[in-house]
Amino acid sequence: MCSDPVVLETNLDLPLLGRGKVRDLYDLGDRLLFIASDRISAFDCILGSGIPCKGRVLTQMSLFWFEFLRNIIGSHISETGSDSVRELVSEQSRMLAGRTMVVRRAEMIPVECVARGYLSGSGWKEYVQTGSVCGIALPPRLRESERLPEPLFTPATKAQTGHDVNISFADVANIVGEDVARRLRDVTLAIYERASAYALTRGIILADTKFEFGFIDGELVLADEVLTPDSSR
Numbered sequence: 001m002c003s004d005p006v007v008l009e010t011n012l013d014l015p016l017l018g019r020g021k022v023r024d025l026y027d028l029g030d031r032l033l034f035i036a037s038d039r040i041s042a043f044d045c046i047l048g049s050g051i052p053c054k055g056r057v058l059t060q061m062s063l064f065w066f067e068f069l070r071n072i073i074g075s076h077i078s079e080t081g082s083d084s085v086r087e088l089v090s091e092q093s094r095m096l097a098g099r100t101m102v103v104r105r106a107e108m109i110p111v112e113c114v115a116r117g118y119l120s121g122s123g124w125k126e127y128v129q130t131g132s133v134c135g136i137a138l139p140p141r142l143r144e145s146e147r148l149p150e151p152l153f154t155p156a157t158k159a160q161t162g163h164d165v166n167i168s169f170a171d172v173a174n175i176v177g178e179d180v181a182r183r184l185r186d187v188t189l190a191i192y193e194r195a196s197a198y199a200l201t202r203g204i205i206l207a208d209t210k211f212e213f214g215f216i217d218g219e220l221v222l223a224d225e226v227l228t229p230d231s232s233r
Helices: 055-068 082-088 088-097 120-131 170-178 177-199
Strands: 015-019 023-027 030-036 039-042 045-050 102-103 113-118 145-154 157-158 165-166 208-216 221-224
Touching: 023 145, 030 055, 055 102, 055 113, 113 177, 120 177, 145 208, 170 177, 177 221
Parallel strands: none
Antiparallel strands: 015 023, 023 030, 030 102, 039 045, 113 145, 113 208, 157 165, 208 221
């Protein structure tokens, strides 16, 4: 059990680019420093309290999956810079231990790539109303959280209010082009199939999860966080 104090915010002597719902983002020049706090985000709101060591768990899980999936797709994780970052944050090394990732800057794709193996959450709500999810027709009389006949690519985009909005594959193609849309769909499903199979060997059902991708020097890479409790069900 973690006995460390809750970390809700960091204040380093580095240019702060912004604070997300959970992560603080600092400028390292050609790279970025991600620090996962212990903040709790639910329904697009940040709650007042935090969970001790949550940020460490999120970071270490993401690092594991980035490595596990590297034969499917590369990531934005930087191969260099860990020593220099340790010097920059040495005064707060205990607090930041296990929470940091040094990443390469990527041109992010404005689509959340969701893979669903089970009919839950917003997918279930849409199915009840329309019999489909993101324009994909499904068999009748499916039950909530039932395993789907095959995993689905059900992308989403952010509305101005911050809520995720399900969109169709055609919508993705309109945003990024047909070729990139196909690549996003194919790699999203490939990641889900491999990760869900591995999770089952550990007694875990991966119902659905979302990924974010970007381009670095023309290469499609996996970015942000991967297969954490915050991004998965």
